[in-house]
Amino acid sequence: MSKERLYIFDTTLRDGAQTAGIEFSLEDKISIVGLLERLGVDYIEGGYPGANPIDTEFFSEKRTKQARFTAFGMTKRAGRSAANDPGVQGLLNSSAEATCFVAKAWDEQVRVALEISPEENLANLIDTVQASVAANKETMIDCEHFFDGFKANPDYALSCVLGAIDAGARWVVLCDTNGGTMPSEIAEIVRKVVAVVPGDKIGIHAHDDTGQAVANTLAAVEAGARQVQGTLNGIGERCGNANLITLIPTLALKPVFANQFSLSISDEQLANLTQVSRAFDDRLNRAPERQSPYVGASAFTTKAGIHASALAKDFSSYEHVPPESVGNERAILVSQQAGKSNLLSALARHGIPVEKDDPRLNTLLSNVKDRESRGYSYDGADASFAILARRVLGILPHFFTVTSFRASVEQRVDDAGTLDALTEAVVKIRIDDELLMSVAEGNGPVNALDLALRKDLGKYSDRIGDMELVDFKVRILNGGTGAVTRVLVESRDASGERWYTIGVSPNIIDASFEALYESITYKLLKTEAAQSLVAM
Ligand SMILES: CC(=O)SCCNC(=O)CCNC(=O)[C@H](O)C(C)(C)COP(=O)(O)OP(=O)(O)OC[C@H]1O[C@@H](n2cnc3c(N)ncnc32)[C@H](O)[C@@H]1OP(=O)(O)O
Numbered sequence: 001m002s003k004e005r006l007y008i009f010d011t012t013l014r015d016g017a018q019t020a021g022i023e024f025s026l027e028d029k030i031s032i033v034g035l036l037e038r039l040g041v042d043y044i045e046g047g048y049p050g051a052n053p054i055d056t057e058f059f060s061e062k063r064t065k066q067a068r069f070t071a072f073g074m075t076k077r078a079g080r081s082a083a084n085d086p087g088v089q090g091l092l093n094s095s096a097e098a099t100c101f102v103a104k105a106w107d108e109q110v111r112v113a114l115e116i117s118p119e120e121n122l123a124n125l126i127d128t129v130q131a132s133v134a135a136n137k138e139t140m141i142d143c144e145h146f147f148d149g150f151k152a153n154p155d156y157a158l159s160c161v162l163g164a165i166d167a168g169a170r171w172v173v174l175c176d177t178n179g180g181t182m183p184s185e186i187a188e189i190v191r192k193v194v195a196v197v198p199g200d201k202i203g204i205h206a207h208d209d210t211g212q213a214v215a216n217t218l219a220a221v222e223a224g225a226r227q228v229q230g231t232l233n234g235i236g237e238r239c240g241n242a243n244l245i246t247l248i249p250t251l252a253l254k255p256v257f258a259n260q261f262s263l264s265i266s267d268e269q270l271a272n273l274t275q276v277s278r279a280f281d282d283r284l285n286r287a288p289e290r291q292s293p294y295v296g297a298s299a300f301t302t303k304a305g306i307h308a309s310a311l312a313k314d315f316s317s318y319e320h321v322p323p324e325s326v327g328n329e330r331a332i333l334v335s336q337q338a339g340k341s342n343l344l345s346a347l348a349r350h351g352i353p354v355e356k357d358d359p360r361l362n363t364l365l366s367n368v369k370d371r372e373s374r375g376y377s378y379d380g381a382d383a384s385f386a387i388l389a390r391r392v393l394g395i396l397p398h399f400f401t402v403t404s405f406r407a408s409v410e411q412r413v414d415d416a417g418t419l420d421a422l423t424e425a426v427v428k429i430r431i432d433d434e435l436l437m438s439v440a441e442g443n444g445p446v447n448a449l450d451l452a453l454r455k456d457l458g459k460y461s462d463r464i465g466d467m468e469l470v471d472f473k474v475r476i477l478n479g480g481t482g483a484v485t486r487v488l489v490e491s492r493d494a495s496g497e498r499w500y501t502i503g504v505s506p507n508i509i510d511a512s513f514e515a516l517y518e519s520i521t522y523k524l525l526k527t528e529a530a531q532s533l534v535a536m
């Protein structure tokens, strides 16, 4: 059976640009087009030429290679022709291949917000579509407030859809502008529209004000709409738009949709999904949501021992799709919720072979659970787990011994009252029979300790030369007098690998030093493995 085509329309650069706190530069826009083309969407709505200098420049040339480059704007204003409307002409004279004009489809809103009659609004819509079609643009109408308008006056809302189609629009997009419509209402109204207009001319644009934009979009598709609009990671006005990063894999992988529809997105492009979503967050300078469907770091992660045991036998036990289909990874964590299956999986990841009936596994498991009850948290500190495991299994090489360390912070106030801080750390270590002492100044005690510890590591110095501390997080557990401090250190080296180590103590300096010490130990373990490979 041949499949029906479903079109993906991205509005990250237009509705997404209406997100509070997000402003795209020209460079951002160009780079985001690159991400969208890696995914393979059909349409990229690049913004609103004429509305601001960046969008106008963006539309001065064609920015897409495969996707239809689409310009957004509003229908012509009352009292002038489309030819004399600079806003409409801005779109028609742009490099866009397609245009998408917003027109109100709720008669009440036409009277209140535009202060014109519904008939005049409809005439503006029709004139604008005709002008755009005459300019050779693939033309779309976004029917603003369509669902609320349909509930209030279905005849008027439908007359906007029919007027646009008769005037030559390729698509009419039904917008849940206020984002308050329920999936069952969306389905019912879309069914009524596709009873009079072919579904392959109808699109859906849903906002997420009740957290149901994706559900509303899927309901519209099931009811007959054939173009879906949305944004990367669901950004957009107020609570955002339908999240394409959730919609695309659902449409591509879930049999209820995949058996009926084909998309422009290939399996190879779908496997870029996680990378695209994370690269987009990077560009927005924000951390990716761990629990995002399909692409979050936790999307295919399990902590529970019972689940890890079943996953080891059959991945589909706790995975609704294979993680690699969307470019994500499976992870089985070690924590208080773990069983031996979690340990075996984590040990295998670190290249430590242990049999399931090895009695040392029970010792390791009780060690993990005991330490977690004291504040350690190994699910975020995999490198510390590798060190603990090697220690308990008796296979941790002895690199060096810290014989003492000290950090001091001195505040000096000069005669003018200016405060000057001096932070210094001293670390003494023993390597074989050699005693080494390093002193360093830093911008805080942890920085000074880190610098002192790494300053002279004797025969190991050249093995840690490329590592650096990337992030440092402190958390106080159990407030009050019994408080302990948990420190998580993130490190990386020239290979690009990042690793996480943890320290716990009532004293923040001790906790930090433990995490720093383990970070260096992990790096030495890495290089030890590399050296033994070279020696082989
Ligand atoms: C539901 C949506 O998300 S629609 C997308 C909304 N996006 C944006 O507005 C972002 C970009 N917008 C802008 O930069 C500016 O609003 C501009 C450049 C488009 C217009 O700026 P201004 O000319 O100063 O108008 P302003 O923004 O104050 O008001 C919008 C005007 O358009 C009119 N208008 C709104 N929708 C439409 C429409 N579909 N068709 C015709 N006119 C419309 C309004 O009645 C109002 O007219 P008025 O100035 O006579 O009162």
Ligand SMILES: CC(=O)C(=O)O
Pocket: 015, 102, 142, 143, 144, 145, 175, 176, 177, 178, 205, 207
């Ligand atoms: C056009 C649009 O973004 C809306 O109606 O929500």
